[in-house]
Amino acid sequence: MGKKAIVTSALPYANGEIHLGHIASTYLPADVTNRYLKLTGMESYYVCASDDFGTPILIQSEQEGKTPAEYVAHWNKRALDDFSSFNIGFDYFYRTSSEENISFVQDVFKKLNDAGHIYEREIIQFYCDNDKKFLPDRYVKGSCPHCNAEDQYSDLCENCGRVPDEIVDPKCAICGKPPTRKKTNHYFFKLKNFGDSLSRWLDENQHLQKDVKKYVQNWIRSGLVDWDITRDISWGVPIPLDAANGKVLYGWFDNHLAYISATLKFLNDKGIDGKKFWNTADIYHFIGKDIVYHHYLFLPAMRLGIGSEYKLPDFIPTRGHLTLQAKKISKSRNWYIGLKEFLQYYPADYLRYHLVSINPYSQDDLNFDWDDFATRINSELIGNLGNFVNRALEFTKKEFDGKVPEYESFDEKDAEAEQKIRSLAADVGDLMKQNHLDRALKKIMEFSSHFNQYFQHKEPWKNGPGTANCVYLSVNAVRSISIAILPFMPESANKIWMQLGLDKKISAKWNDMSVLGMSANHALGYTSPLFSKVKSKDIENHKKRLGTIRTR
16 A cells, blocks of 8 residues: 555446445445545545436437436436435546546547557448437347347446447347447447557556456457447547547546546646646556456556556456345336435445445445345444443443543453454454455454453443453443444444544544543543434335335
């Protein structure tokens, strides 16, 4: 780890509300990591943007009687509002349709073209005679030629993760009728020329997940295909060539470049040399497994194609998809939970805790189950962490007039408890550095569980020898917990901090959690239970709502 970092995540498409499936693999892990990096003293910034271009937005805006710009402006604001309510702490949230990104993307295109990495050729493209439209990207569905999975989009197979060369048994995604084929001229990026340089980058980057690297390298060995970067629609980044009048760049050519352009905009406006910062920082791109092909092949090849003017990512944390009650999330079937809807029922920290705890650092899919959610919140978050914090602080208020007592010589159990505090920052930090966020959270819960047992063993309510030591160490453990959970559950962390009689917001650094920072005679603040139990009858109602039409 260096002293600076840029954290990004896959861009939310400006075409609908944010739901639980969006946040699980990308935005929440990115936010937790960024908060952790800041706590360690790094100058870290979480930069994101709405993905504004493409055929779906063009068609939907037409149906709603809006211009595409008006349409994406609405969803840009809505996405940021939803993320903010979930305490996703973007340092900057921009849009791919900004003047800065359009200019940056066109500059990259020109540099790639001047370097000989782009060429034009005539192709036969799907065209829907019924809808009178060329059908790019996700407006052609069929079977994947690689794995035979049905009902896949022409630009990405969600089953095997590959980009089909030619979709099998194509159908128009708008009307369902088989499309015809028409001639058109498109521009291509010479992706196949970057096989060797991509392989070297994969070999040299030790931070990338080994399983992901392995099958990306298999893709390279099987032969890369030049990449069609043109679309015959009106809503997108115009190709900066006179001969390309009326054509725009494919969304996957422009959207990941917003990682850079938005960062440059944000930092330059702050008086920081954005380009220098990018090239000297640790770069994180948090993604779901469905876009590995783009982030491990297209994105690095384009940056290599302009002479590595902008640093390639150091980390590409890749996680699996979220299912809901063991079924694939589907907005069209109303089988999803909107983030805004969820937060009407429960605090953000409940969901943040649950999703991190079930989400390993792997491509394995994870499942949101309402019953499991209730069990984890009630038995782990409330029964373990909430119980310890409340009993330690309430006992101090009741028996010591709300002041931390003077400690005496530690016995064996006290010394063990002290050592748990002294080692917590390193124990949890090592896992955070490795992106094992679920294990790091589990380590914190084990710490809380140990102190619950310690408190129970010492029996301070009997007011025997060592009572003051137990209370002193327990209150200090509460302080440690508040710092440790800040990246995961910021609202709860700051609530604990205030109950400790400290500032309104945590001002400590990461390693401070392993310091006994609650001195004798310090007065606690107002204390109250952190969490409320999740009721079984409410869970049953939530399950019944799945698959039904909901107001949003």
